[in-house]
Amino acid sequence: MSGMHAATHRRSGDPQPVPPSAGRPNARTTVTRLLCVGAHVDPAFANAVVKECIGEVADTDRFVAPSYGYDVLPVLGHALIARNRRRYRRTAILISPFVPVLLSFLGMTATIIGIALWLWATWAAVFLERLITLHTLVAHLVVPAPEGGRHGFDGRIPDHAALTQIECDRINREQDGSSGLVYYSGYRPFVGAGTWQTSSAFPILLNRANDGILPPMDDRRSPGRAEVAPFTTAEIMGYIQRRLTAVLQAEEWEGQRIEELEIARRWYRTAIGRVRPVSPKDAPLPTEQGVEHYDAAREYLCVRVGSWDQEVVASVFVNLDVRGRTLYTETHRYELRPIKAAYHEVDRLPTAISPSDVRLVAAKAVVQMAGEAIGAAVTICTFPYHLLLRALSRNRPVSPRDQNEFGAEFPARRADVLDYGARRSVREIGQAPGAHHFFQDMDVKKYGDIVQKRVSELVIDFLEERNLDTGEYRARQATILNQGIIQTGSGRIVNTGRLAVGENASA
Structure with a gap:
């Protein structure tokens, strides 16, 4: 996360940073900042933002919804970074169960050590991910200090490989209402x-x-009536x-x-x-x-x-x-x-991370570690089953929905006509119930x-x-x-x- 704001150039259409002496930020900056917070604390929100703005395989060419009262690119940049961080954590957690499996061939003692290493690696991945998230929130997404301090949201777009100059220009043009x-x-x-x-x-x-x-029965009109x-x-x-x-x-x-x-x-x-x-x-x-x-x-x-x-x-x-x-x-x-109430919690964070905050993060990581370890084991065990289902679904017969009233079958996997319209905006994804x-x-x-x-x-x-x-x-x-x-x-x-x-x- 050290490269969060390391860009030396500004892309076309970037929002201007809020001056430290500006005091209370404007409404547009406030909404953008809270949505950036949501990208780090809400995985579902971050994934939805990436899907709507950049898309996956089938949604690459979908238009970006117009943005009213906020800026899309900072939110998208933080969503991409948060999603990558969660992927690194998930990868480490999925690899760690293989440690006790490999050590089990060396005997019971090695197996016990392998299980301990597995749990420790799971805890370490969760702890580091939570600590980096806390650092990002405290250092980059709190309200900027009026005295000109280093911390606070300045509206810049984080660096990410997906945010190329061409992609940023495209989003800027499409989000302009x-x-x-x-x-x-x-x-x-x-x-x-x-x-x-x-x-x-x-x-x-x-x-x-x-x-x-x-209407009147003849062409006569009342005198003086226009x-x-x-x-x-x-x-x-x-x-x-x-x-x-x-x-x-x-x-x-x-x-x-x-x-x-x-x-x-x-x-x-x-x-x-x-x-x-x-x-x-x-x-x-x-x-x-x-x-x-x-x-x-x-x-x-x-x-x-x-x-x-x-x-x-x-x-x-x-x-x-x-x-x-x-x-x-x-x-x-x-x-x-x-905006969802959980995103507002960033304004209650301390101005700096203290040792007590680190201990609290470590304790919460222990609670989360158990669920992550069980989830990783289940994912590994069921992976062959899901792989088989995916292979069988490619050759599935045409369903009744793919047939018209005359019985002619349409190609089940053909996509000659696509919907390129915008489905929802980033702001709509982040709104509360x-x-x-x-x-x-x-x-x-x-x-x-x-x-x-x-x-x-x-x-x-x-x-x-x-x-x-x-x-x-x-x-x-x-x-x-x-x-x-x-x-x-x-x-x-x-x-x-x-x-x-x-x-x-x-x-």
Whole structure:
């Protein structure tokens, strides 16, 4: 680990180190630092990060999800280093059982010595791996000292053979969400936004103001009444983006404003085919909205509000589509939950490793040693069985899933068409199962409601400027924003939203 920050050059797009005198680091640096901690303390997280960013054999060409509020490359570098360290430990533990096996040919005494050496080697591998991890956390991933000390996270990318100049440039280009195009994989397109919360969609008829639903029987119009001004989907989307940016970013009342706000329009499309699409930075943006085929792209107005040092992010995605004289409004709300609580434990570590800390690590290594030794013995004994299963699976018959209704069999191991879209972001992998604080849940709902309320008001303004009736739109939005428990005049309670009852219940 001595080469953690030994790079003498900076790769293209590297985040700038945080100055030691900067005091409290910004939110982007804080989130990146905590995710780097997760790479060292959470093996599942580190493996998932490597798989999503670099991939294994079948995922080498998959796009990297856009990174909002953090930097991918430092997290990937720490994940690669942590994974290599765990592999070294695992290799040493798997080799050590052969020592008593070889010494067993020399007699009982040699066998006992071999067993002792096996257990000691297992303990030593676990102890060294835990001690190096502790040193990395204390020396490189704590909050940087404001006095300019040597320790602390500086945002640099660790050196690793997999992080070549070409690979870093590719990831930097793909993680940049400012390109306006996102290639996604799976069912939901909003990769990187976190967990889906609610969705709403409704159509309204575009009638003239104060007109009825039915069109007039002749061409006569009321005197002084203005005609309807037709508009396109691009016009209303652009109007809402401009006005929403001006309202939310410039709006301030007694110093109270929405911080960490991002408003952008992005196209989402799949990346399934025989050839990998060009990078979002180089690809031209689609021009036609509402195309209906498997390679279609849809444009959404994306509004993100970060709170709690960007650990909790509320996202609202809005799509408007004009079909004939009908306006279709589609809204999706997502929540990016806080980073796992275990990653925050780095802030409780001491500023230096003391002898008592080393003794504590050695004691914990003894407990872990037993499980590692048993696991290594089981792995060695079952290795021939797993090897046989792998050999047999290569010649397995075609399953019913590989046949169509006409009985023609598709090649079972052929991959002419691949999915190159991003599946999930590094930030989504590191999010906790739920909020750590009651106020975090409330803040996500608060910002989602504020954004949705502002968007609906701007849509109403746009329609009124074109002499269109807004009564139906107002009624629809009032129902959506106030959904929950509604008590009707008859005394019945109607639940139009999600309902949870009981302590710590969630819906």
